[in-house]
Amino acid sequence: MELDNHAEDLASDLGIDKEEVKADLQNLVEYSVPVDEAKQSLRRKYGDGSSGGGGTPSAKDIGEITPDDSNVTVTGVVLTTGKRSIRYQGDDHVIVEGRLADETGVIDYTAWEDFGLSPGDTITAGNAGVREWDGKPELNLGESTSLSFESDSLEVPYEAGGDAQLADLQTGDRAVTIEVTVVECERRTIDGRDGETEILSGVLGDESGRLPFTNWDPAPEIEEGGTVRIENAYVQEFRGVPEVNVSEFSTVTSLEREIDVGADATTMTLGEAVATGGIYDLEVVGNLIAVRDGSGLIQRCPECYRVIQKGQCRTHGDVDGIDDLRVKAILDDGTGSVTVVLDDELTEEVYDGTLEDALEQAREAMDQEVVADTIREHVVGREYRVRGHLSVDEYGANLDAESFEESDDDPETRASAFLDSVADLEEVRS
Ligand SMILES: [Zn+2]
Secondary structure (H helix, E strand, O other): OHHHHHHHHHHHHHOOOHHHHHHHHHHHHHOOOOHHHHHHHHHHHHOOOOOOOOOOOOEOOHHHOOOOOOEEEEEEEEEEEEEEEEEEOOEEEEEEEEEEEEOOEEEEEEEOOOOOOOOOOEEEEEEEEEEEEOOEEEEEEOOOOEEEEOOOOOOOOOOOOOEOOHHHOOOOOOOEEEEEEEEEEEEEEEEEEOEEEEEEEEEEEEOOEEEEEEEOOOOOOOOOOOEEEEEEEEEEEEOOEEEEEEOOOOEEEEOOOOOOOOOOOEEOOHHHHHHHOEEEEEEEEEEEEEEOOOOEEEEEOOOOOOEEEOOEEOOOEEOOOEEEEEEEEEEEOOOOEEEEEEOHHHHHHHHOOOHHHHHHHHHHHOOOHHHHHHHHHHHOOOEEEEEEEEEEEOOEEEEEEEEEEEOOOOHHHHHHHHHHHHHHHHHHHO
């Protein structure tokens, strides 16, 4: 096994126990740290001979820490602590993640042991490891870290606790506290890592917006229409958009107060939206510049519901396809572009006909491409206001439309409004 060799390497270089270093290595790799980076950080953790191993690194302000630091000693206030379970070697392992602050800045940390940290604690972490994550430094508090609680609390310009609004949450956020209305909720059975298990999934909302959620250990307080306070949730990407994860370590309590769910979607330019990497509820305006292949009348596999070509599903082979309608169209606003995906209902609207009409038209023309051509004639060159879920991956940016309307301030309307106002002016003058 590969990890075994890496562990062997490290153990002999550093003169430490192989099993110990292997467990550490596995931990980091399981935590998505690339193996080379993991080895480097373990070399730092155990001191690769040059540092002599024993000395405590000098104290540093949080704002001064860079990914080039190997080990630091920091004093700061624990802003958040969130437990999360990760799995390695078939065992569940609980880690604590959160943010630490001093007067100069804030840094994310991961504690590989339970030091008993609570928000508001002022701590000094001696010999904390530094690793790079997404170009930024993060602290690793582990076995070799000496951690002490300070009796004099440090004043910092940041609030302890993870209170957040849904609109501000981003993939990677940990130890989040939210107060929300459960907008949608369904109970599902999934094939989890421990076999079949029940989970809740749906949509949460607050004044700022909406986000999907998964509750891995169904909390009775989470039910459709209810309002709840959720402490210690984390945010992870799922199908390209941020999702609130409510775990066994989260605390869910029912609230008496009502929470209005904001009706507004996030609005931004396409360039900005694509740069975020995914937004659950987005509204954009752009010009529809093309209808892509695979639009109009299509056939889906009856087993997996994926689109098939010439009666062939890539997974299920020769199948009797189900006829369906959809549109994949390119929307551009000058700052960027996305592929807008319209479902059967929205496609019927832009086609101005039903699935039966489309089948009829294709039969008459003996070519199902005529349906896509009709849709092209209806939509290309017009400006649309689209609301939906944006996901971004290596294949591009897809906006799954929930609503798709011709923009009321399209150039034509703007032009005629301008002409009207000119006419009004002339009337006033005459
Ligand atoms: Zn299939």
